[in-house]
Amino acid sequence: MRLVAGVVVATLASGAALGQTGDIVTCGSFKAESRRDGQLTLWTVARGAEKTTEKGALRGAPRFECLDNAALVVEVAFATGSGTFAVYFPDGTDLTYSRQQIDRRGNRYVLPIQAKARIAPSFQAAFDYHCKMDMPLYPIAPESRADCVR
Numbered sequence: 001m002r003l004v005a006g007v008v009v010a011t012l013a014s015g016a017a018l019g020q021t022g023d024i025v026t027c028g029s030f031k032a033e034s035r036r037d038g039q040l041t042l043w044t045v046a047r048g049a050e051k052t053t054e055k056g057a058l059r060g061a062p063r064f065e066c067l068d069n070a071a072l073v074v075e076v077a078f079a080t081g082s083g084t085f086a087v088y089f090p091d092g093t094d095l096t097y098s099r100q101q102i103d104r105r106g107n108r109y110v111l112p113i114q115a116k117a118r119i120a121p122s123f124q125a126a127f128d129y130h131c132k133m134d135m136p137l138y139p140i141a142p143e144s145r146a147d148c149v150r
Helices: 002-013 113-118 142-147
Strands: 022-027 030-037 040-047 050-056 063-067 071-077 083-088 094-098 103-105 108-112 128-130
Touching (some): 030 071, 040 083, 094 113
Parallel strands (some): 108 128
Antiparallel strands (some): 022 030, 030 040, 063 071, 071 083, 103 108
């Protein structure tokens, strides 16, 4: 009986932690963290004094990945089935795409070729590029097609 009472007391004492789990990742100048609060997940990306926090009903925890100990990738899968892919670069550039616009081949991300011009040259080789998003507002320059994976 005392054992049961001890377990109940320990459970009640840690009640504030129930429903809130967290994860922290550091990557170069970035610190990313996520925590669960009831049915919502909150995730924060901080770069120095700059901080962005988002929340949503997710399928699981956000996935944080560090590229070259400098750029931070954040993948989120929402409970509705959609998702986002964001990459934060140390120069202040951030790219965000719908998860449907990003492929993954092995351990490499495949981004739309239009993203390449927005990525610092030192990080361009960290990604592969596809030519699936040829749209009137974001046309693919003919000279860029050679950089697209098939």
